[in-house]
Amino acid sequence: MVNSLCLTLLTCVPLLWLVRESAGMPDPARRDLLMREEASRQTGGLLALTAAEQKLDANLHRFKEQEMAATLFLPALHFFKAKPLIEKSAIYRLLQKMPKGAALHIHSSSLVSAEWLVKNVTYRPHCYICFTWDNSVRFLFSTLQPFPRWDCFYWQLLESLRARIGDNAGFDSSLIQHLTLFTENPDGEYPNQDVVWEKFEKAFIAAAGLITHAPVLRDYIYQGLEELHRDNVMYLELRSGLSRTYELDGTIHDKIWTLKLFQEVTSKFKQNYPEFFGARIIISVHRALSVSEVKAAVTEAIQLKKDFPDVVAGFDMVGRENSGRTLWDFREALSLPAELGASLPYFFHAGETDDEGTDVDQNILDALLFNTSRIGHGYALAHHPLAKELSRKRNVAVELCPISNQVLKLVSDMRNHPAAVLMSEGHPLVISSDDPALFGSTGLSYDFYEAFVGIGGLKANLGTLKELAANSIRSVHDAQGMFFFFFTVVHNNLNEITFNSFSFTFYFYNLKINLQRLQIPIFGFTEKNPDNGFR
Template identity: 80%
Template sequence: MVTPIRRALATCVPLLWFVRVADGMPDPAQRDLLTRQETSRQTGGRVTLTAAELKLDVQLRRLKEREMSAAPFPPAVHFFNAKPLIQESPVFKLLQEMPKGAALHVHASSLVGVDWLVKNVTYRPHCYVCFTWDNSVRFVFSDRRPFPRWDCVYWQLLEALRARLGDPTGFDDGLMQHLTLFTEDPDGEYPSQEVVWEKFERAFVAAAGLITHAPVLRDYFYKGLEELLHDNILYLELRSGLSKTYELDGAVHDKVWTLKTFREVTRTFRADHPDFLGARVIVSVHRALSVSEVKAAVKEAIQLQKDFPDVVAGFDMVGREDGGRALWYFREALSLPADLGVTLPYFFHAGETDDEGTDVDQNILDALLFNTTRIGHGFALAHHPLAKELSRKRNVAVELCPISNQVLRLVSDLRNHPAAVLMSEGHPMVISSDDPSLFGTTGLSYDFYEAFVGIGGLRANLGTLKELALNSIRYSSLPAHLKDAGLVMWQKKWDAFIFNNS
């Protein structure tokens, strides 16, 4: 009987033999063979391209070579400074046209650009603003002036405030600064991970009062799907805490109402745009909660998935991993579905850290122990050979969010991103955007650019892009028949993209 270990060793013998016999000048034919074998292992390395695709691939390589020889090289520069350079890139413009499949790692509070929040939502009637003691803002819609509270002593009606200002352009720009991380001096303003994460979390809180107003939430969901479709994305999996929503008179809706609204908006959007496949929710809770609170949240997620099987994809824990509680801390709560004999798919954030050897660093292995369906970020995965092997064998994809990792200061030059190792090995992977509104992006094109040009380097080709796009549908939570429908829909868009650009 040939064991898997013997089979693996047998495949290595020819390669080892090449190395042993190359005492003098190496055989060029052997070198070419080794190069082809290594290339075949990378993401997209086994994708067979058509004649038209090969023609476009040659064009892409030429464009990429030109960008990699230029200075400054955008992936080596902080995204906030590189964004104007990327927008001028011919590679980026091609990526905007390319059908990218699905966005599988996006947080609900940052789905829509801050321009729309400020220039549309804050201009609606009955919108109040309050400036807090910690240099942040709070918004609320109310049919009367809100009562003072601990963080907001004085509420002002935005309509009246803008009328007094005359030209509110500068004021609106200031509001946007509270809802995004963007700055012209990112290194100076965010000297550490702690500083950028503090601003990051304040921006979420600031946006909450706008997004959770019931009439806004409907429009917000629809607008978010519009922005995705505009970037040639056909499906979304949205991480959401399903925060309670409120009406003008203060009446509050529960999570069931939010899920029903999400389902209704998605159905309406699909009716308006038949080339969009749909959207689902990954119910999320913050890792700052207690074990008992997470246990209650897991029970609730089980029920919500039972009641909304077409909408609820599974469960995740969000919030900064460094300084937060590790997954193992919540083992009693996370074991609950198995104890009850039910299935609740997990989509854990894990390995969004550069602190090797800590309890948080162990989240990668613990996520796999709890049978996570995908790994959110997985920045630390390359440093865990066993976890990497397990995730590959189980076909657990990494949700790579390169711009997020750079902005939140895990890596400065994206050529040095650990995912370069994963891509060279063809590890299961999808590209996503994490918190696009906070980073000043929409859709996936910017993140695809950083992954394709920066992380993938010259080896990444059209086959890489094709596999990454297909992966986003293959590794989605969709049932098999909808995955098949999505692949057909994507292929039609892909063929048109190739025809228009080759």
């Protein structure tokens, strides 16, 4: 770390001297040197590309120039309008084939595509539906007619309802609309954040009765892993409240049962797909809860982490930041692990707001005070210079979810996303999809496209993609084993990307150098060096 700092001082001081005031024409050589130095600071800017990689990078740059010169710049369009056009993009098709590492910010209620829920789950026997007074739906599996409740007075068996309607395709499309935010007129239907968040939360509630049915949950987890694996994702950390699951006979299962099920399904998936590293749960509670309720949740999470160390990754607080309590409000609860000497890593949502200067805006600093391992969204981080400096020094990555930020109306044109500043400075970033099912996406490729083309612009290159994928692996808590797996399995079975007869073997980065920087020997691994210098 000291050597790295000295090197930085030795290189930066002369370069700063180069930009001193000049009475005449600036020296072109000095200008070129400054440009190279600035480019080296961006995400992936220090990675050396092989000859084959340089060839692919040139193709990527050409494709990007063509897309930026087009009449419609896709990252400036709302994703609901841009999606079919993105799917035709040469860059997107290449990104689909790219190994992406880990998906570190996805919520369990939106893991699997809504189309699968409707086409598969709602056609299963004993599935009932109820249309609510606030233009939403509820689902429930039951052998008998469900009793009326405050939000559902009349339950109908879906099999019978479909038979009466006689238009399965049209009816299924209407169900998908209840389970997603998709609309052909997003700006008109969602004029502000309050409106889109209301629909957002309704969709979560609507899906709950399907997902929490025990037989469905088993298939749902497997399907979610399959959709990620299909998009070349090798590891998942899933935020979940571990809601109670129910059987057809009314039996209710607790969180321990759900964790065991998750462990069982993940193990089965890894047997079928040995190149998939695994999946873990980040236990999540809603920030609308009381302090005493969060205390109880943290205490429970500590025990679950102890009982299921390979399944539970840590703890987070979810829900809209602008309308919930701040992290500081829960300081007594969130201090419990440290006070008890217990292990419970935090992965806090923080800075998913554009309300600069408010109490909510301080969640960024508070997350770091509570030693968060990563920052969920971190949209506001660029406006907090101290927090930005601290997170970079600690290698605390920002979980960047571009499509979510756009759909939930934090940004409209990706070129204006504050993560562009973070990317230009080489701040640790990972790409994730947040709630893919609600946005009509799957995997990570759509979000990679928005980040690479829109946020990164022409400066983002193949080195940027390699660094983003690598960041996702090194940002996993206790990732030593994954690094070993990543290099021995993935690196030795290189994925080949073929594009228009141009074949390129995709290297993430040099194996030997990075193992040395991590202090991981080839035939084993040691404790991760906290000052590894990665960005």
